[in-house]
Amino acid sequence: MKIQNSIVGEVEFGEGDIVTFSEGMLGLPDYKHYVAIESANLKPFLRLQCIDEPSIGFLTIDPAYIEAGYKDYVVAQDPGHVLIDEPEEIMLLVVCTVDEQGTNVTANLQAPVAINHRTMTGRQIILLESPYRLRQSLTAGARRREA
């Protein structure tokens, strides 16, 4: 199978690469199948690309790039979801948003995406009462969460 758009170019993927989000991403419940695309071009970003609709996709980043202890925090907090039962199988991604001017990029640390590599299922988690922000800036001088 192939997906093609201006961000990822043309990418070939197999059945085993498809991650199923049974509830979709928050706000986009109808789109349930994604592939996480890593490439030298995108690095350090990954494109979480919907394969049901090529125009839908998220620019994401490994939260370890932003905040070292983040995954431990999410696993420890365990927001009540089954995905966290196998922390070693989970890859966390956070969704990035670029403003209209293209001068600021923020990451949503309040609602990380958890992908289970063994079951190839994904779910967006909402952290309750966390110190992390919905819009953590990744641009100059603002990369780390303020204490």
Add this chain to the structure above:
Amino acid sequence: MLVVTRKQDESIVIGNEIEVMVLRIDRHAVRIGVRAPRHISVHRKEIFEEIKRENIAAAASQVVEITTLKKLIARPEKEDDAKRATAPGCEKSDEPKQE
């Protein structure tokens, strides 16, 4: 919408598995406890809505070139590396982990 009156320490049950209890009543706020199975997620609505909006905005924000974004986020990284180079023994704890 179903409307019921409850006093402190009283609750309502939704289906077989969900219980919503009034824990405390103040003048302007009510403290509520929710008991629900793990697969049911419970959120403050305004946060839930905000995250939905953020996702929709993120899904739409795909016009910017990746190279531009890399430049935006690359700057502080280089400064950090320079600082580390002058501070021996400083661990690179915030480097991206490869999964």
